[in-house]
Amino acid sequence: MGKLIDVSMPLSSTVPIWPGDTLFAYELTWTKEESGSVNVGQITMSTHTGTHIDAPFHFDSQGERVLELDLDLYAGTALVVDVSGRDCVRPEDLESERLDGTQRVLLKTNSWKDRSVFPVRIACLHESLAPYLFEKGVRLIGVDVPSVDPLDSKELPAHHALHGKGIHILEGLVLDDIEPGKYHLMALPLPLKEGDGSPVRAVLSR
Ligand SMILES: Nc1ccccc1C(=O)C[C@H](N)C(=O)O
Numbered sequence: 001m002g003k004l005i006d007v008s009m010p011l012s013s014t015v016p017i018w019p020g021d022t023l024f025a026y027e028l029t030w031t032k033e034e035s036g037s038v039n040v041g042q043i044t045m046s047t048h049t050g051t052h053i054d055a056p057f058h059f060d061s062q063g064e065r066v067l068e069l070d071l072d073l074y075a076g077t078a079l080v081v082d083v084s085g086r087d088c089v090r091p092e093d094l095e096s097e098r099l100d101g102t103q104r105v106l107l108k109t110n111s112w113k114d115r116s117v118f119p120v121r122i123a124c125l126h127e128s129l130a131p132y133l134f135e136k137g138v139r140l141i142g143v144d145v146p147s148v149d150p151l152d153s154k155e156l157p158a159h160h161a162l163h164g165k166g167i168h169i170l171e172g173l174v175l176d177d178i179e180p181g182k183y184h185l186m187a188l189p190l191p192l193k194e195g196d197g198s199p200v201r202a203v204l205s206r
């Protein structure tokens with residue numbers, strides 16, 4: 001396996017968050033001077049900050065929580081596909097790709113240009129993508145935007161359609177410098193027992 005390429009958003013007080021959601025904060029509970037031995041930090045954040053996964057519980061109250069998710073979903077071969085320029089990604093946009101046998105597909109929409117602010121508009125996934133990807137054997141879909149649905153959607157058709165086909169969701173990847181093609185992905189969630197989502201450190205290697 002080659003060198004790891006980081007495709008995660010750095011977490012700091014300036015990381016853009018979903019409007020109205022909890023701001024990211026890191027602070028020291030005790031400085032080395034105060035404790036006499038060590039600096040000890042604490043973090044406060046929404047589970048949907050930066051590069052993260054959605055557990056089905058995020059949009060389905062009966063759905064699985066983070067700790068119940070199969071870790072194998074988040075580690076293994078992944079195909080990076082360039083779908084930039086599409087408003088809504090549909091099966092025909094993926095027809096020329098060799099998806100068969102790829103359990104993980106990462107879509108490079110290039111629609112979140114300024115990572116210092118939360119986007120106003122992003123490319124989304126059409127719900128018909130779910131049965132198409134399912135037929136191809138895909139189990140994880142990753143995107144370079146904060147959501148697989150339009151930002152103002154309440155019904156979340158893509159989230160539900162993907163979940164209905166057992167396809168899990170990874171959001172907020174940084175794919176700007178990644179050439180389309182086949183990689184090895186690792187993006188493991190934290191072992192949050194009741195979590196509806198989790199930040200991940202997502203990496204690719206050739
Ligand atoms: N963090 C939020 C706060 C309030 C309302 C929605 C969200 C979301 O993250 C939903 C989004 N559909 C998502 O893809 O995860």
Ligand SMILES: [Zn+2]
Pocket residue numbers: 048052053054146171197
């Ligand atoms: Zn999310």
Ligand SMILES: [Zn+2]
Pocket residue numbers: 054146147148159169171
């Ligand atoms: Zn989501």
